[in-house]
Amino acid sequence: MKRSHLSKGDVLISIVGAIIGNLSLVKTDSKATCSCKLAILRPKSIKPELLSVYLKSNFGQNQIQKFRRGTGQTGFILEDFDQILIPEFESDFSDSIESLISQSYSYHEQSANNYSSAEQLLLQEIGLEDFKPSKEPVNVKSFKESFGISGRLDAEYYQIKYEEVVSRVINQTHDILVNLVDISKSIEPGSAHYVEDGLPFVRVSDYSKFGLSKPDKYLSKAFIKDKKALIQKLKPKKGTILFSKDGSVGTAYYLREDKEFITSGAILHLKVKNTKTLIPEYLTLALNSKVVQMQAERDAGGSIILHWRVSEIENIVVPIIDIDKQKQIAELVEESFSLKKQSEHLLEVAKQAVEKAIEEDEKVALKWITEQTKMAVK
Incomplete structure (x- = not known):
């Protein structure tokens, strides 16, 4: 299956399901392959960066979505790729x-490197940088030591690896989450209001x-009007940490500004x-580290x-390190x-530039790129 081995410059496009048209550009020669739900495009006479941006633009996406087939699970078959029209661009614009993109x-x-460094610094501070969870499948507990404390009878809960990581944290400065934060819940309006x-x-x-x-769900004006006071209260403010308790449990995200939405x-x-x-921060x-993720x-x-359960989340053990290290x-x-924001901005500039080049001309698009990149630097 050498033809499915990825190479630098390949453009990957999703061809099955709700995410048809999602794209990724392979930027390294690391050994990898991909599933049959992705098509691999290998550009011949167009730079892969330009091809990927064009296919991500409105002009590319409209064509891709036009050729979707199927009813239950839709697909974009390989035979339809030769119907996708690609403009010819001048070398300066390309x-x-x-x-x-580079x-x-x-x-x-x-x-990614900065975030990884932050994670490593945390683990170093709490002595878990080289921590390897125990693979021992057996842990002997008395009824008093197990159910008598936790109320849990499932054997998985008492795995040694969980005890080890919590023990490492409680042997240094720490606290439980409920002492550190105020916790509030949102609501479930129901699909009738979507x-x-x-x-x-x-x-x-x-x-x-x-x-x-x-998000792919929105709430009706009637529901918002009926619950006006509650909605205003539930809109998250700057400084709020979103924290999931269902599904992908334990995912935390810090809001850096007030938001005009409500959460589930x-x-x-x-x-x-x-x-x-x-x-x-x-x-x-x-909360996103292995310390809390293992507790989740x-x-x-x-x-x-x-x-x-919220009662369990309240009792998450959180390491508290020196304030200078926190900073x-x-x-x-x-x-x-x-x-990350700058990276996303440049991707958006590239996409809009391609659209401007098609709608107006490439000189206008190049001038616009110069203006937008100067703004990004400022």
């Missing part, structure tokens, strides 16, 4: 798009520790009580959808998100 990728890599255009309704699938994505009941809102002793990283893995139950971690995290 080089400019290549430069934008710079965007560089920012993306720097962002509309295509209205107030954004953010669910667990709409965010990760790295950011928010565009599966997402808790955490607000740090004392920011002089606990920096919110540090807490967010700690231990506690969460459910056969189909994982559920983490250092927070700075790395903030720089990571700043670089």
Whole structure:
């Protein structure tokens, strides 16, 4: 299956299901392959950066979505690729798009490195940088030591690896989450109030520790009007940490500005009580670290959808490190998100530039690129 081995410059495009048209550009020669739900495009006479941006633009996406087939699970078959029209661009414009994508990728890599450095610094501070969870499958406990304390009878809960990581944390400065933050819940309005255009309704699938994505659910004007006071109260403010308790449990994301949306009941809102002793950006990283993720893995139950009870979340053990180290971690995290934002901005500039080149001309698009990149630098 050598033809499915990826190479630098390959453009990957999703061809099955709801995410048909999603794209990725392979930027390294690392050994990898991909599933049959992705098509591999190997450009011949067009730069891969320009091809990927064009296919991501409105002109590319409209053509891709036009040729979707099927009813239940739609698909975009390989035979239809020869119907996708690709404009011919001048070399100056092509080089400019290549430069934008390369710079965007560089920012993306720097962002990932900064975030990784922040994670490593936390683990070093709490002595877990070289921690390897025990694989011992047996742990002997008396009834008093197990159910008598936790109320849990499932054997998985008592795995030694969970005890080890919690023991490492409680042997140094720490606290439980409920002492550190105020915890509030949102609501579940029900699918009857979902509309295509209205107030954004953010669910667990709409965010990760790295950011928010565009939600696919919105709430009707009638519901918003009927629950006006409650809606205003539930809109998350700057400094709120979103924290998931259902589905992908334990995902934390820090809001850097007030938001015009409400979240589902599966997402808790955490607000740090004392920011002089606990920096919110540090807490967010700690919640996403293996320290808390292993506690989530231990506690969460459910056969189909994982559920983490609020009473258990309140008792999460959180390491509290020196405030100067917290600041250092927070700075790395903030720089990571700043670089990520710049990376995304350059991708958007490239996409809009391609659209301008088609709608107007390439000179106009090149001038616009210059203006936008200067703004980004400022």
